[in-house]
Amino acid sequence: MSADDDSRLARVALTWLAEPGTRAVHRLVERLGPVATLDLLLDGGSPDGWLHTTVVAQSAAGDARAVAAEALDRADRLGARLVIPGDEEWPARVAGLATLRLPDVSRRVDAETAPPLCFWVRGSWPLGEALERSVAVVGARAATGYGQHVATELGYGLAERDWTVVSGGAFGIDAAAHRGALNAGGLTVAVLACGLDRPYPMGNTALFDRIADTGLLVSEWPPGAEPLRPRFLIRNRVIAGGTLGTVLVEASARSGATQTARRAIHTGRVAMVVPGPVTSAMSVGSHEFLREHPRARLVTGVAHVLEEVGRIGADLAPPARGPQRATDTLDDDARSLLEALPRRGALGVDRLAARARVDVRTALRKLSLLEELSMVVRRDEGYALAPPVTPKPGSIAATAR
Amino acid sequence: MSADDDSRLARVALTWLAEPGTRAVHRLVERLGPVATLDLLLDGGSPDGWLHTTVVAQSAAGDARAVAAEALDRADRLGARLVIPGDEEWPARVAGLATLRLPDVSRRVDAETAPPLCFWVRGSWPLGEALERSVAVVGARAATGYGQHVATELGYGLAERDWTVVSGGAFGIDAAAHRGALNAGGLTVAVLACGLDRPYPMGNTALFDRIADTGLLVSEWPPGAEPLRPRFLIRNRVIAGGTLGTVLVEASARSGATQTARRAIHTGRVAMVVPGPVTSAMSVGSHEFLREHPRARLVTGVAHVLEEVGRIGADLAPPARGPQRATDTLDDDARSLLEALPRRGALGVDRLAARARVDVRTALRKLSLLEELSMVVRRDEGYALAPPVTPKPGSIAATAR
Known part of the structure; x- marks a missing residue:
């Protein structure tokens, strides 16, 4: 077993021995490394x-290393992978959780908010890249039609502007945000509080499948892990800390979603709140959050959200339509073909030609032109969009090695 | 004619010569008195x-002193009285308008915001006393059912707690706030932008009559004065400066009501805003106001309003909380055990201890505590969640208030 394998196994074992976020474990790992x-x-x-x-109690239930090895096997069979700090796709931003200190802590879950030791991931997009430009949209399970409408619009609008939508997997706002992003053909990430083999709740199974197809299912817990109640709060710190900002859409007085927004603010992220009718119990928590946190921003739509999280100037203007775009030099056929390509994955020439409404010979000619322009790539299964040229995420991952 | 009568006549004449709020006139009156x-x-x-x-132009239309004397006669016949500084019922708080300076002034009405020279009043309550504990409730004419509901509730709630409601005379939010106060048998004050003999709009005549019966109709303009457009903005400074705080209920993007709230903030009063659905055009101005003015306070009901304007300790609102749950009193270990219990069926102490990450002795101790609290039951196979008792009586409605 290689040193890297040892390290991976140790991180999984540690997460099994003590719940993710445990500060004492994080401190030891920082000092000694996971194996020691x-x-x-x-x-x-x-x-x-x-x-x-905790370690004694958990060890009574099994051998940590054996449990971890079994989890890794199980993940393999499931088509899930383990991502740890130092991996190219490790999302550097979660390191910011090391500074998270919630005020007025009375529960353990509010105190144990250290960065994750590892992530289990299902879906082809690299996790770090997916979270690079991401916004969390969270809120009540028992959302109203109003809240679901707003969350869907936000998910759609963010995805349309190439922002990744991040949420949990719950009914209501979470599901609506994911659906909005999916409907826009965008990237959406569901961060779960249980094993990826048993995404909770069952009623969202079809949604989870759609997300896994084009986005990501992510969890700190190994396959088989149950969605115990405190885990949702532990998970919430990842949604808050892994994104640039968190939008709260509908929250009742005691909603767990306000806890995500709270974690966002105290990690130095932007906490945004969509108001609602004061006559709705589902907006009581949202309004109270705005009243209690002067730094929280009231937002009414995707434009406000982008104003808060967008890079300077970059996302304030409507999408660029100037002559600087390479696609402007293309003829109609080439552009149609480009637009017919799926956002992810490849498609054969025949399917592409049909989708672009051009004949197959034209399709072949234009596709090789696009290939020369590095706009598409040829693969065994057909043609695909060339991957975007993005700067590599995070130097933190390198230092954590 | 007595010195006092001279002074009264002069103030009326001055208000006729130059619109109320004119700073140059206010400065002269402060220095020389109204007669000089x-x-x-x-x-x-x-x-x-x-x-x-202005004086030359206006004087061409009539003799200022004669016009003023005629106005005083007309008011007498109407059952209205003139109130000037020094009168026992003069509302002292409007003097604060002397410090009002709006930023980014481009219109004369935004610059000429000096305190009033006099008020015309209909109704038996002394004006100063009526405004002593008063809150303005203002908003859109084209209010939605939601906005009217909220304004009525606010008017009712404030009146019920012996606060005077102050507003304009418009359809929509103004009328709803007055109606709420009247329905509670409370005191309500309509500040008009025209003569008291012709309250505008005509459609609210019945409402104005009800207000004059038990509350007050107030104006800076003499009987016969027309409701010219700039007068509404001039009037707004009195609503803002004469009360302890202004609540904005529904405002479209360019609503005049936001100008009242703006005047309140810049006179050092509390500006409060009731949010609404982000999908409603009638809340766009309200949300924008909250985003632009960090000192503006989001309020969702009368409790929040009283918290802002109430005397220290007297009218404080309890923070919104979800229903008190039995689990709130449990410590972390007991709560972990409770959460570790399966939804159905029982689990042995060893398994439970491992899942809850506590040692077995702690588990046993906490489980018997939970048993005493009727939260778990002991069975042959181990411990199980106690069957749910009766549904809790309507707690959502209670917290939503």
């Missing part, structure tokens, strides 16, 4: 009484 | 070119 940390904990050397108890 | 100011202006001694032009 695991050895230390299993040898009874926890520096912290509570952690010691 | 009137003499000076009528003798062509205006210190200000624009004021001079």
